[in-house]
Amino acid sequence: MSEALLFTGARIEGGASADILVADGVIAGVGSGLDRRGARIVDADGLLVLPGLVDLHTHLREPGYEDSETVLTGSRAAAVGGYTAVFAMPNTSPVADTAGVVEQELALGEAAGLVTVQPIGAVTVGQKGERLAELGAMAASRARVRVFSDDGSCVWDPLIMRRALEYVKAFDGVIAQHAQDPRLTAGAQMNEGTVSSELGLAGWPAVAEESIIARDVLLAEHVGSRLHVCHLSTAGSVDLIRWAKKRGVQVTAEVTPHHLLLTEDLVRGYDARFKVNPPLRRNEDVQAVREGLADGTIDIVATDHAPHPAEAKACEWQAAANGMVGLESALRVVHAAMVDTGLLEWTDVARVMSRTPAAIGQLPGHGRPIAAGEPAELTFYDPAAGGEFGVADLRGRSVNSPYLGRRLPGDVRFTVHAGRLTVADGALTEEARA
Amino acid sequence: MRHLLDTKTLAREDALRILDVAEDMADTQQREVKKLPTLRGKTVVNLFFEDSTRTRISFEAAAKRLSADVINFSAKGSSVSKGESLQDTAQTLQAMAADAVVIRHSASGAPRTLATSGWISAGVVNAGDGTHEHPTQALLDAFTIRKRRYGADSRGRDLTGMRVTIVGDILHSRVARSNVWLLHTLGAEVALVAPPTLVPQDVSAWPVRVGYDLDEAVGEGPDALMMLRIQLERMNASYFPNEREYSRRWGLDPERFAALPQSTMVMHPGPMNRGLEICAEAADSPRSTVLDQVTNGVSVRMAALYLLLAGERPAPGADDDAQKEDAR
Numbered sequence: 001m002s003e004a005l006l007f008t009g010a011r012i013e014g015g016a017s018a019d020i021l022v023a024d025g026v027i028a029g030v031g032s033g034l035d036r037r038g039a040r041i042v043d044a045d046g047l048l049v050l051p052g053l054v055d056l057h058t059h060l061r062e063p064g065y066e067d068s069e070t071v072l073t074g075s076r077a078a079a080v081g082g083y084t085a086v087f088a089m090p091n092t093s094p095v096a097d098t099a100g101v102v103e104q105e106l107a108l109g110e111a112a113g114l115v116t117v118q119p120i121g122a123v124t125v126g127q128k129g130e131r132l133a134e135l136g137a138m139a140a141s142r143a144r145v146r147v148f149s150d151d152g153s154c155v156w157d158p159l160i161m162r163r164a165l166e167y168v169k170a171f172d173g174v175i176a177q178h179a180q181d182p183r184l185t186a187g188a189q190m191n192e193g194t195v196s197s198e199l200g201l202a203g204w205p206a207v208a209e210e211s212i213i214a215r216d217v218l219l220a221e222h223v224g225s226r227l228h229v230c231h232l233s234t235a236g237s238v239d240l241i242r243w244a245k246k247r248g249v250q251v252t253a254e255v256t257p258h259h260l261l262l263t264e265d266l267v268r269g270y271d272a273r274f275k276v277n278p279p280l281r282r283n284e285d286v287q288a289v290r291e292g293l294a295d296g297t298i299d300i301v302a303t304d305h306a307p308h309p310a311e312a313k314a315c316e317w318q319a320a321a322n323g324m325v326g327l328e329s330a331l332r333v334v335h336a337a338m339v340d341t342g343l344l345e346w347t348d349v350a351r352v353m354s355r356t357p358a359a360i361g362q363l364p365g366h367g368r369p370i371a372a373g374e375p376a377e378l379t380f381y382d383p384a385a386g387g388e389f390g391v392a393d394l395r396g397r398s399v400n401s402p403y404l405g406r407r408l409p410g411d412v413r414f415t416v417h418a419g420r421l422t423v424a425d426g427a428l429t430e431e432a433r434a
Numbered sequence: 435m436r437h438l439l440d441t442k443t444l445a446r447e448d449a450l451r452i453l454d455v456a457e458d459m460a461d462t463q464q465r466e467v468k469k470l471p472t473l474r475g476k477t478v479v480n481l482f483f484e485d486s487t488r489t490r491i492s493f494e495a496a497a498k499r500l501s502a503d504v505i506n507f508s509a510k511g512s513s514v515s516k517g518e519s520l521q522d523t524a525q526t527l528q529a530m531a532a533d534a535v536v537i538r539h540s541a542s543g544a545p546r547t548l549a550t551s552g553w554i555s556a557g558v559v560n561a562g563d564g565t566h567e568h569p570t571q572a573l574l575d576a577f578t579i580r581k582r583r584y585g586a587d588s589r590g591r592d593l594t595g596m597r598v599t600i601v602g603d604i605l606h607s608r609v610a611r612s613n614v615w616l617l618h619t620l621g622a623e624v625a626l627v628a629p630p631t632l633v634p635q636d637v638s639a640w641p642v643r644v645g646y647d648l649d650e651a652v653g654e655g656p657d658a659l660m661m662l663r664i665q666l667e668r669m670n671a672s673y674f675p676n677e678r679e680y681s682r683r684w685g686l687d688p689e690r691f692a693a694l695p696q697s698t699m700v701m702h703p704g705p706m707n708r709g710l711e712i713c714a715e716a717a718d719s720p721r722s723t724v725l726d727q728v729t730n731g732v733s734v735r736m737a738a739l740y741l742l743l744a745g746e747r748p749a750p751g752a753d754d755d756a757q758k759e760d761a762r
Contacts, residue, residue, distance in 0.1 A: 197634030199542055199543065200608060201566075270542075311521075315547070316544040317544075318541035
């Protein structure tokens with residue numbers, strides 16, 4: 001049995017201060033004057049405590065791409081970022097399109113033991129967009145998959161998308177769509193607009209995202225299914241989701257931290273750390289996704305943590321891989337983009353980074369209230385800290401972060417998963433490093 | 435000058451300096467013995483990841499006439515096949531102590547990546563990168579326009595008041611991009627004429643007028659009409675229906691050529707598709723600058739290499755202009 005922990009003086013979601021007693025994997029008490037006999041006292045004075053963060057969009061790369069990340073190294077990156085659960089995207093090798101692969105992913109997560117690793121299943125066989133994968137078998141497997149996605153590729157064929165949306169109703173699943181019209185983005189390198197025109201890089205137009213979202217919300221409405229839109233990145237996409245929600249369509253949407261903070265102007269130096277899909281957009285788009293997240297049009301923040309080895313980024317832009325690591329920096333970036341700007345309160349951050357992603361993914365035991373009897377999944381964050389983000393802040397296998405050298409506010413001080421510390425005083429615990 | 439990567443960030447004074455040094459170089463090329471000792475002992479590497487015999491031999495002639503040692507490194511396809519990365523190639527050249535690298539690459543931005551990566555301390559000259567820029571082509575075009583207009587009185591002059599119209603596939607043209615920035619910097623008025631499909635999606639930030647009608651552009655009687663090469667494979671991607679329709683609407687055919695004022699110079703970066711974007715009468719007429727452009731290309735590239743290499747080289751890893759620029 002793990003030791004009991006008593007966190008003293010933490011502000012719950014940024015509100016009132018209280019002590020929190022953790023024992024036997026659950027929150028044993030919240031308040032003052034708790035029985036502290038036998039408990040390790042952890043000074044959390046001035047820290048705010050959030051329900052453990054939940055990432056609905058992580059690439060853990062294992063099996064198949066262990067040079068980029070493994071389930072263990074990705075779990076470490078998640079823990080230092082304050083996460084207690086991550087949803088693993090299926091674009092591994094082999095693709096997670098069968099019960100066997102999702103159960104393997106689940107087992108790797110359990111063996112690592114630092115966060116809950118919840119597999120996402122592929123929508124189509126091999127993510128090729130041609131035939132439905134065995135969605136029911138994945139749902140019924142030990143991994144009890146509820147979220148299905150071909151992320152990295154769009155389920156482009158409208159008939160396959162319709163069938164997938166309908167089929168997963170049988171087990172209350174949701175299709176998470178990577179919205180990208182492949183014909184409009186052949187060879188695309190960056191957002192299409194004034195900067196791509198100047199740099200001579202093939203454009204990834206906003207309409208290639210928006211046209212798929214428009215189609216999918218209409219399909220979801222027509223068949224009465226749930227749709228989740230991954231990494232929405234344009235002002236037009238925000239408008240479409242707002243319109244769809246007003247009509248009562250069962251749609252949820254996510255935005256990445258980088259789309260909340262960074263703009264396409266960073267591409268001008270052709271530094272491939274800033275190459276990502278969907279690409280960094282205009283400042284107008286950044287403002288629109290911030291507003292969308294603030295008014296609830298966008299439901300959650302998800303990292304799209306996408307590790308790549310150094311050689312995949314140390315090359316000419318066109319040859320470089322798409323993607324950025326994001327788990328370690330996400331909360332600090334949301335702090336900078338949404339809290340410091342007055343757009344969100346900390347309780348909203350708890351909603352968009354923990355409660356709602358857990359609800360969309362139907363993940364039990366996460367995103368719960370910070371109250372006695374609830375599972376002990378907690379993140380303690382020092383909002384007054386801050387500093388230059390560096391390689392030392394990264395704990396996954398890859399260092400392709402767009403924030404290196406940039407000042408970010410805040411610091412994750414403690415992370416508690418299943419009642420045990422995975423991060424203490426801002427560093428992985430010995431157990432987590434082993 | 436540390437590198438020559440683009441014309442977008444090339445200041446007017448630097449551009450004029452290159453053009454004026456090119457005038458000096460051109461003068462030396464009138465002599466019986468064309469070779470100068472200026473860059474003796476320096477090594478210039480022509481690093482071509484993409485075939486371009488014309489550009490390569492122009493740079494080769496320029497370097498040799500300045501007495502530099504020239505190494506031609508054809509690395510075609512290596513970035514695509516991932517057989518050898520840009521980094522490995524660059525570090526190989528560094529180990530061989532190259533003083534300047536002239537790079538042609540199919541990927542936009544590759545010269546900048548090479549110049550700012552820290553892999554190499556050599557000066558980098560962009561000899562054409564993807565659909566981004568081709569700065570020495572624009573410099574030789576500006577040199578040619580100035581020479582035609584002002585002759586022996588060219589030195590020190592810019593192109594104020596000159597009207598230049600660029601016609602063709604702007605979207606995929608590094609020549610067009612470099613010319614837009616440089617000609618504007620030098621005071622010229624630039625107009626673009628193209629099928630709407632072959633204009634970049636948003637050129638609102640470009641200092642140009644955009645039109646779709648070549649007859650109208652011809653009627654305006656520009657000082658220079660620059661025809662770009664059209665790649666026939668573009669019609670397979672529905673940029674235009676077929677070559678006949680392209681030629682009818684956007685080709686410099688005999689009628690349009692006849693309608694141009696006698697004073698309009700007809701330019702083409704080569705190689706030309708005769709009968710497609712330019713008729714033989716125009717290409718071979720005294721108003722054509724096509725062969726002047728080739729000749730001037732050597733002088734301009736001599737000037738660029740001279741300005742890059744004649745000064746002291748900073749130590750590897752030392753701060754340089756490109757890095758400072760990125761930090762801004």
